[in-house]
Amino acid sequence: MSELKKHPYPQLNFEARPRHLGSIRGRLGQFVGGHFSSVNLSPLLFSHRLDDTEHVKLEVWSAPGRTKPTFDEAKRQKYRPAKKGEAFGPSWTNHWFKVALHIPKDWEGYERVQLEFDCSGEAMVYTTDGDPIHGLTGGWGTERRVEFIIPPTARKAGVAHYFIEASSNEMFGQNGMDPPDQNRYYWLNSCDLVVPNMEAWRLMWDFDHLHQLVDNLPDDCPMHMKAQWTANEIMNVFQTGDMESVKAARKTAEAILGEAWEDKVQKESESAEKQKGTLWGIGHCHIDTAWLWPFSVTQQKSARSWSTQCDLMDRYPEHRFSATQAQQFKWVEQLYPSLFARIKEKISEGTFQPVGATWVEMDCNMPSGEALVRQFLYGQKYYQSRFGITCKTFVLPDTFGYSSQLPQIARLAGCQNFFTQKLSWNNTNTFPNSTFNWVGLDSSQILTHMTPVDNYNSQCNLDDIRRAVTNHKNTEVTSQALLLFGNGDGGGGPTPPMLEKLRRIRATTKQHDVGGMLPPLKMGGSFEQFFDSVREETINGGKLPNWRGELYAEFHRGTYTSHGSIKKGNRKSEILMREAEFAATAASLADPSYKYPKDKIDSAWEDLLLCQFHDVLPGSGIAMIYEDAEEKYAGIQKYIRAVLEEAYSALYKNSHPLDAATKVPSNSRVFAINTLHNYPRQEVVTVPLTGAAGLRGSCAQVSGDGQKGYMLMDASDETVIGQPKGLYADVARVTVAESEPGVFVMTNESLVMKIEDGRIASIYDKAADKELLAHGQTAGMVIMEDNPNFWDAWDVDQFHLEKQTHLKFGNVRVLEGGPVRATIGASLRVGQSSMEVEISLDAVPASLKKDARSMIRFSAVVDWREKHKFLKFELPVDIQSDTATYDTQFGVVSRPTHRNTSWDAAKFEVCGHKFADYSEYGYGVAILNDCKYGYATEGNVMRLSLLRAPTQPDPETDMGSHAFSWAVYPHLGTFAESDVPQVSYAFNTPLHLRYTSSKTNELTASPLALSPPFRAPGTHNVFVETIKRGEDDADTGKTTVVLRAFEQFGGHAKTTLKIYDLDVTKASLVNLLEEEIEPLELLEVPDDRTGISGGGEETKAYGVKLSFRGFEVKTIKLTLASAKSKRSSGSDGWVKV
């Protein structure tokens, strides 16, 4: 009999039966936990719980100090009895528990038995064979995951044994965002054998789903009302402690979820990849490679998080999990091989999905162009070698701004798609698109999705799901969106309750028309399928809007400056890697006995790339990670300097490096190596005379204390070698004097600089008859109060500009009086800090370009003791332009100097690499630097950011000693007419000084070492950034050389790349992974070099024609006949020095 027939419509009605009042909604909060937890659903959630020693035997061994032993090491140790409630610590220590479980026979009938292990920190469960099988997170945060399901075999046997490594840290370190408490102890809250009542749990999830529908759908939505009615009915049906009522309550929930919905969802999940929907749910787990914890903890986090996901995939067939960062895979491969094998299996099944393409999720503001290339190269090579895949989607949800060269670099590295999220944090403007074509500096585009869900670690609550619809900005073309769900930042990833929530959402949207309020949810997909589907829907992006240029993040602007030593480590390492690869390549071609040190180079790159992680290089991590990073930078300097020295020893026989520590024989001659291939130089170099008194005679100037000399080094012809040059041939001397008390004037042929009352009062260009400084303004140091509203290490707020103090130099004095270098010394005291600056002007111009001016160089040594202060160098100039130009990866980026709109005003602090330039028609000036990244140009005032002092999360950020340099370089013409990029390269790449003490003073060297083997003559705007051996040479036995060049001013360029002294058999244009795009025609051309004392024979050169569009990056691979230069056998060249 139908319900209707059972209840005919009565004639009379005496009931009051009101419409539900608002209080019904409030009632829904009473069903689980809270004040009524003794009588509501909570007591039913567990049927049994045992922790007595008869059932749970517990022993522990604590690893000494902060050591992190392997399973095998830990297993061998002597364990002592342990019990619940014990404390263990201090912070960052590891404790191994041996757990023996005896499961009561009468528990066999229960659906599930599990171990509940809550150590209040993070933990990993191992089998007794050493397989890491499940991660656990204790404590009471949302990331809590303390249960481990006992497998059926163990339940049947009645006993189970495990090892659990418990670590003394929470998911977010020791103290959240505050500096870590290094003496924190953790408690073993539970180690219980429990039987969960799964039907009660399922009712809890059903009810939570209904409650969320009530809370997240608008009141006028029918589903809101229906869900409220149903949830209230469930509370009416439920009886305290009554399992039958739980079943009835679950039946009631089917009014929303549909009849027998679980079976349907389960069935559908088994072929999840066939599901349709617009919101693609993909599990994810953002693991910061270091942040509030060091690298070593991240290694554990990766294993914990990923083993747990493998387990979840076995239980939820619709579950797909995506992970980024090749470095983390490599750690798991090295430290957890059995887990790695399990992951590899899941990868081949398509359920575990490596994405992202890069080595780590790097900062994208500060790494050089080449470093970004290597992020992709090392990432993709790893994925190719281990999993046979090339990632098509670049995934970078959490970084603090996106360089305008990323589209080109990602495309050239095999990625067609880009996923990110972080711009939703913008604190000024709302980014206008969710799905769009991002068009980079060179016009390369990449299909980009910024999820409207607005986070990358969704808890699968309905507010997130709703945002996929309400916050999607391109629904006129596509409604598809990505839902990245799972605990993140500290790792963890998806949990069973999240997957249960998603199942209920799917059931609801299948069952009911929710009027577009909730998107149909698709599980079982991948990033690539998502983007393919968007491509199809938008006709390959043809219907989507474009965004051109950088994705500037309107927040976290302090990260260009925080932790100055890390910025310095990054820049110096990048420059050193460039020089070492070039030298080692030349040596490997010139000297058959020299072996290209690929392993050392790879390992240095991996360390450098690791330190570019988005909380390491930006300076936003705890102090511990900077100790690790400093050690890595020191290692790079040590090992790669040795690589460079070995290469130079092979290339320049009988030569030695010249440094302060060397004792130089008296008959020695000095020479310099110029590593900027297309850029002849002539500059003043400093020569240490402490152990080299014999060199005094070659110096054009000797310092007052006789400790160092100054040589004018001439590398102006086409050789690589520079030699000392006499002063008076064509160079006027530089002079300096205290013209009146407290007024110092430095003058050379092109400039006059005046310091008065501790400030730079004038920089006058003699030939142009132009005062560079704005009328009535002075240049010099400025300090600002820097108290950001939030995110101390990350943020600098606009108002810091409103509270600034101009600082004056004291103790100004002449240190060097010319003729080739004049130097003024100056001191600065501010608060508890002190600073010594040397301001120098050389006799020669900064470059060999016609009409080039000199640069004014500032070298500072600072003892920094301030807190929450921002130190900058400020240069107010008599120049007016709407834009200023900043050095970026493989090119430059223009940004406004005015503050017209909120988009312009938000760019009050920006990232630049080696220079920022401000030019108008006819004249301009650049500020160069050797290790800084923060700049601003506000109206006519240029600023270079030098030091900050945040106290969170590292309370000692930047305290102590710093040494850095910058320079002011005026030039004729606009930026595009200038040679600022070349001068900034030279500023960052000092000439390498060496000496030879052979009798004849002849330097024996391979032709490759005397003259650059690769040149792109006649082009002002093409720069050869990289010369390296091919990635696969060791495997294939081939000899290949890879060159990377780019157009650096933003215009077209045509050039013939010339190759000298090498037997080239093939030339190809390749992508960044060094895979051929197309063959290039190899031309034979005459060897047209001048000034080369080569082997004496007539040689031919090769030519490859190249054309560039503005800011284009091209990679050329040359295959050589053999691993030696044409003239290497018995025909070394020589130069007389």
Ligand SMILES: [Zn+2]
């Ligand atoms: Zn992150």
